[in-house]
Amino acid sequence: xxxxxxxxxxxxxxxxxxxxxxxxxxxxxxxxxxxxxxxxxxxxxxxxxxxxxxxxxxxxxxxxxxxxxxxxxxxxxxxxxxxxxxxxxxxxxxxxxxxxxxxxxxxxxx
Amino acid sequence: xxxxxxxxxxxxxxxxxxxxxxxxxxxxxxxxxxxxxxxxxxxxxxxxxxxxxxxxxxxxxxxxxxxxxxxxxxxxxxxxxxxxxxxxxxxxxxxxxxxxxxxxxxxxxxxxxxxxxx
Numbered sequence: 001x002x003x004x005x006x007x008x009x010x011x012x013x014x015x016x017x018x019x020x021x022x023x024x025x026x027x028x029x030x031x032x033x034x035x036x037x038x039x040x041x042x043x044x045x046x047x048x049x050x051x052x053x054x055x056x057x058x059x060x061x062x063x064x065x066x067x068x069x070x071x072x073x074x075x076x077x078x079x080x081x082x083x084x085x086x087x088x089x090x091x092x093x094x095x096x097x098x099x100x101x102x103x104x105x106x107x108x109x110x
Numbered sequence: 111x112x113x114x115x116x117x118x119x120x121x122x123x124x125x126x127x128x129x130x131x132x133x134x135x136x137x138x139x140x141x142x143x144x145x146x147x148x149x150x151x152x153x154x155x156x157x158x159x160x161x162x163x164x165x166x167x168x169x170x171x172x173x174x175x176x177x178x179x180x181x182x183x184x185x186x187x188x189x190x191x192x193x194x195x196x197x198x199x200x201x202x203x204x205x206x207x208x209x210x211x212x213x214x215x216x217x218x219x220x221x222x223x224x225x226x227x228x
Contacts, residue, residue: 004153034216043116043203043221044154089153096142098205098217100153 002027004092006101013080014109021075021104023090028068030092035064035075038087038103047088048075080108112138114206116220123194124228131189131223133204139184140206144217145177148201160187194227201225 003026013019023033032051036044048057048064050073056065063076073090087103113136123129133143141162146154158168158179166179176198178190187206191198201224205217 032216036219041201041222041224044219046216046219049216091154096159097156098144098154100155102151102153 002030002092002094002097002099004090004099004101006088006090006104008104009102010105010107012107012109015080015082017080017108018076018078019080019106021077021088021090021106023073023075023101025071025073025092025099027092027094028071030068030094032093033064033066033073034091034093034098035062035073036089036091038089040087044089077106080106082108082110084108112206112208112218114140114204114218114220116202116204116223118223119221120224120226122226122228125195126193128190128192129194129225131191131202131204131225133187133189133206133220135185135206135208135218138206138208138210140187141184141209142207143181143187144205144207145179145187145189146203146205148203148222154203157189191225194225196227199225199227 007022034049035047050066061078066073087105089103091098091100115134117132143160145157148154158166160166160181168174181187203222205219
């Protein structure tokens with residue numbers, strides 16, 4: 001059974017700092033791994049999706065990596081801004097199902 | 111992009127009543143839709159997988175008679191919470207998959223429905 005863990009549960013940084021969010025999964029037989037952003041009381045916004053054959057994906061200030069052998073993925077946010085404050089969820093997909101971590105709540109202080 | 115909508119965005123109801131939540135794919139046909147539940151400060155938990163024209167597949171521990179799912183068309187799935195109780199209060203999110211993007215493409219998520227049962 002796939003389990004996804006995210007560390008840390010919460011993170012507070014000053015504006016402009018580069019940061020890394022961590023995600024680990026127990027079953028390396030995943031088809032892809034996806035990072036989402038969730039604002040309070042809102043749904044999910046997909047940020048990046050990495051297929052199992054890929055090592056990383058980039059979008060703007062975001063870079064996500066995937067290491068299936070170690071069961072880890074990271075989300076790198078460059079030059080953080082207060083608008084980046086949200087909860088970030090990672091989810092691993094095996095067959096049809098997405099298994100989510102509990103998320104990392106990020107606060108970027110001006 | 112692929113857009114998924116949910117209606118209503120929030121609902122408050124009395125204990126014992128039934129509530130229906132709609133999930134629509136607006137610009138694509140979704141053969142498969144998924145229903146998730148999220149409790150405060152918790153992650154999303156898959157409740158059931160809904161396939162158009164067939165019965166939904168429920169996850170272990172989810173009561174199929176309490177959470178009725180209907181996926182009657184390629185653009186609409188509904189979740190009905192029957193005889194709702196306060197412990198059913200949660201954030202319900204649906205997602206839909208676009209089969210034209212391959213068998214292992216991403217799911218597109220709706221904005222969620224906040225259910226509060228008094």
